[in-house]
Amino acid sequence: MIQSLLIANRGEIACRIIRTARRMGIRTIAVYSDADAKALHVRSADEAVHIGPSPVHESYLLGDRIIAAARETGAQAVHPGYGFLSENAEFAQAVIDAGLLWVGPSPASITAMGLKDAAKTLMQQAGVPVTPGYLGEDQSPEQLKAEADAIGYPVLIKAVAGGGGKGMRKVESAAGFADALLSCQREAASSFGNDQVLLEKWVTNPRHIEVQVFGDSHGNVVHLFERDCSLQRRHQKVMEEAPAPGMDEATREAICQAAVRAAQAVDYVGAGTIEFIADGSEGLRADRIWFMEMNTRLQVEHPVTEEITGQDLVEWQLRVAAGEPLPKAQHELSINGWAMEARLYAEDPGRGFLPSTGRLERFDIGPSCRTDTGVEQGAEISPFYDPMIAKLVAWGADRDSARERLAETLEQTVIWPLKTNAAFLVKALRYPDFAQGRIHTGLIGREGEALLPVAMPSRAVLETAAARLAAPGPLAGFRLNAEPRRDGWFLLDGSPVRVAVGASADREMLRSTIVAEAGQSWLLTPWRAGGAGSGEASDGAILSPMPGRIIALSVAAGDKVAKGQKLLTLEAMKMEHSLVAPFDGTVAELDAKEGGQVSEGTLLARIMKVQED
Structure with a gap:
């Protein structure tokens, strides 16, 4: 087993990894920038190393400094978390070349699934269904336009190296294709250093379904069932749940086995996610679900899978990286109940979801939920990093109980003076379409105004608070006469x-x-x-x-x-x-x-x- 582990990340995921490592008796080493000198993940680890100034390109994205920190502290292994360098094949190879264990898939697997067009070609060869579209090398505007015309509008232009909603454009008609292509290519070149694109048929009533897979170095690959991540805002996930609403056993078997074949096609070792897009206009059907991409890392939403399977996926990662076989065989895994996760962000829904940065003077999360966070009361939400405050995860015997428990926790959450999306999440959880499982990736875009928080509290709550301020003692306002x-x-x-x-x-x-x-x-x-x-x-x-x-x-x-x-x-x-x-x-x-x-x-x-x- 691994004896010492450096976590090449920060915040919530670093704290999450530290918790499991500590339970397993593994010494942990954190890395931090100037902005994170007093961060929770730094104080939670057994040791911490400063790696540079606050901007990520001067600290968390500098692989050589992270490897130097691992050598300096005698770390045996490096866990990349998610984001930053987690899907960087060159960094993975550099870690291995330095004689350290890499807690993740091989650099070859990362490379194979890193470009969307190459990955789709590989999946076709492995018998995994892919979305109808164009994956060709001819990137001339004329060829791309001709292919889009042949596919039929609307079509989706996607950067082959894209992710996180960047480098994506929906084109409604032939007249708008040229401008959308140029815009997509500019964004792709700026964000990823690669302006190549692919084309996909725009799916009606799309749902985002993904499958958690795990492989080991002994040739074993299993799935841990599916998650539904359809509630999105501008291609960014807002809430996730497992299992997927409306998923029957036959469809589940088909999609999960397709995910296993995808992982086997690249000799996958470690935690990975196979993402599919489903046409939900007629419910979930095996012949209407197609491969989109593979994320060669642990996902932000992995806790919902942990909650329904009872497995610790970080422990699985560490054991597999140490050369052990998978902790469970496929027949030993099953679904128990339902889980939902909400991403609580420091952002102001009333001002276009602009980030809200500053000090958390008040940070009280409601009860009854698992809370994964990298901050605490008094911490600073920095403008340098993602403004996620916490992930709240609720489990229930069924979907309604998990959904209501999550809503109640968010309702009782008190954060000040930063603005958050908590009230927005409550409204989404209670929105009739979501409550009844009628979800798709465009739901928030269509109903966004109805989900925005109110400008001020109710009159009753306001009067109660005002009376508390005005009263000379705790019983004021509750006396006779x-x-x-x-x-x-x-x-x-x-x-x-x-x-x-x-x-x-x-x-x-x-x-x-x-x-x-x-x-x-x-x-x-x-x-x-x-x-x-x-x-x-x-x-x-x-x-x-x-x-x-x-x-x-x-x-x-x-x-x-x-x-x-x-x-x-x-x-x-x-x-x-x-x-x-x-x-x-x-x-x-x-x-x-x-x-x-x-x-x-x-x-x-x-x-x-x-x-x-």
Whole structure:
């Protein structure tokens, strides 16, 4: 068995590998960039080596530095995780040449399946069904156009070296083919250094079905059943589940055996995934499912397979890399229940899913789910890497119970101040078509607006949170002869909002509270009598209502000011907030500086009241 293992990756997958390695008694070595110096995977490993600056091309993509780190620490093996160098045949060969064990398939297998056109030709020879299309070497625009015309529109143009949705264009008619081809080739050349393309027939009502395969160095290959990854946004997977909805035993046998033949065709060793596209317009049928590509690594969504089979696929990888036979034969593997995985991202669905970076001040995941993560409360979500916060995996006896458990966990998740896609995922899980298993890769694109999160919490939740801020004690609002309710003003993520609260709102308030509902989180801050975004306390102290940066000062110490006059402008949560004078007076203190960063509750200024004669 392997004694020491270097993980050539970061974040969630590095932590995932470390957990299994530790259980197996294997010493682990992490690598890290500048941005990851305090990361969870670094602190979880037995040892860690710095490999360079934050950008990936200066650290995690430098194979020579990773191999040097393995030699320096006496590592016996290298696990690439997924992404980065995991499907780089040259890196795999360099690891082997350095006398280290490579936890993955052979460089020859990676190369054989690395180019989509060559892989499809190989699969045809192995008797694996492939999507109708064109895989030829003639890449002239005229030849490609003629082939597209012969296939029939719509067609899909795909970069042969592509992945992750890049280098793909759907063409609806002959008139749009030339422009789409040029665009696809430019993106492919920029992303992969290879502008060659292939053509595929566009599949109606497409579903993404993939099969987990595993091979060892003794000639054994098994499958661990299928996963459905059809819920996608712009060709990126959003949720995955196993088994696939609507899959009958005959179709499962056909697709899984095709996947085994695909792996055998390249003498595959280790974990791999055979991806298929299915025409789901008439349900799943063996004659309407075609090979797309093979991923020669562990997949992000491997936990759903682990949950339904009871197997640890990272342990399988490590045992196979050490030369052991597969832990189970095909007849010993079976499906138990249902599993669903949601990818929780730091992104803002309301702003086109733009990444949301910064510090995780609050990070509470709801109960009842397996959580695979590489971060913890207080960690930074960096702009240098993928903004995935965690993978949440729910198991149930059937699909509905797994789906509901996952939705409930996401609903109870509280993350702040970063925006996340949690509420978007909840809506997707509860959307009627998804709930009933009527899924296809275009579902989110078609129904995206209906899945976007709401702008603010429900009135009931808002009033409860406002009462908590306004109340002098835990029992306020729940006593006999309670004071009459009236409207009070608050800041909800910096925007003014009017909420009905008790008369006790005039008493001393807490500074702020997190309002959470259905996977979304907002910051609620008292807004006292000084006007929009005042942020003042009753003694004339002007406090920062939230973390932010001072971008403008409108007064100086000693200035006389009138009630409601702007004192300074705070930039927070990508919005500007004017803090104003609560009453007529003089600027007795001004502790704010332009460009300065401030925390919530920081004293920025103090206004002294004008004395009456």
